[in-house]
Amino acid sequence: MKSDFARYEDEGLNKEYLALLEAEQYEVDPDSIPATRPLPADQSRTELCSSEAGRKLVHDWDRSGGFKAHLANVQRDVGEMVRTIGSVRDQRVFMERFDREVPIPARLAVYDEIAAGRGLYVAPASASEVKHFASTPAGRKLIEEWGSGAAERVAMLRSRAARMTANMSEADADDFWTWFDNLDVGPVAAIFRKLAG
Template sequence: MSNELTISNPGAGSAGPATDVGGAGGAGQGGFASLPPNATRKAEIEAIMRTDFARYEDEGLDKEYRALLQGELEAANPERANPVAPMPADASRTVLCGSVEGQKLVSEWERMGGFRVILAGVQKDVGEIVKEAGNALHQKAFMERFSLSVPVEVEVALMDEFASGVPWAPPASQGEIDLFATTAAGKIMVQLWGAEAAEKVGILRKRAARLVDALTEDEEADLWAWFGGLDTHVITKAYRKLAGG
């Protein structure tokens, strides 16, 4: 969904986006994502693996080898890539600190209990929403559209809102529920929530108000223009995540 949450492998060429951290083969652990196919390097690592297995593990060559294998899979079939692979915490911190808003967020998360822990939770939530876009190619397109559609201030505000958790909110009125249900996604969620609709819509309204309070009018317009263009099933996933189920 954003560059702070996911990582692609620049220079990977046809290898595509990064593999899942801790996923197939755990290629992302230790700083490696998928790597461009490289038969020479692969052969070098295989030789070390056969002759000096301790070195193979101690130098992290096992992770590099799995990343090379994943790169080969992705080159043959781009849909095997995983665009929602979490960006390592240190890299996320560096990217966020490239803006004043991001610096403030990093500092706040450290005070709240630890940047790494909070970031991991946000990455998990956002990754689950992005996966609703479809296969790997659709997920990649989803994140590219997001990055092109909204400024960094919106990205940071969304990350902060996801980290804030589900708040208590006064139940929505029947009029507010009816208004929410005028959209396709809203109608689906009101039917799904049933008797809990007032509580859930109230939570969403509070979170939306809290989010836009952190944005300028132009930033808010960019946010809703992007959100309004999402597929219905992606929006319903976001609603469930933000409303707590």
């Protein structure tokens, strides 16, 4: 670091040093380290490629606009959702539960759906579909927020949920929806806002 700073950076020692400093800081005060700091693209690629489903996702993203671009979009959107959940500790617990309780193929289907974006126009949801959505605490809160745009946003959520579920096995989808159904109102509303927005 002192004698050849360019080499220090080229060999990635600056990142290693930063990781050591953050690990020390985390031991002193876990809430001082952001929970949503994204992994570098090369590290994310390596982790994803440790499973067959991950290798397929990396391949698909490489072919449709580039892995780094899709990863950056997913990391941004997930970070925005998670940061609305509460304290850094709450955010970390949320992400750890997601990683622990949702099977890898289901997690990857979620990431792929986030990367895909809202997609094409959907016909607004019917009054009964909006009413059903509003029967949950998060749904009721969001229907009030969305006002006259609620029918289109509910339809978008239904479309995205169906597409995401179709990309999971039945068992993985069951595990994902069980995890989702056990979330508190705040995280559910944050996820719905982002996916419908």
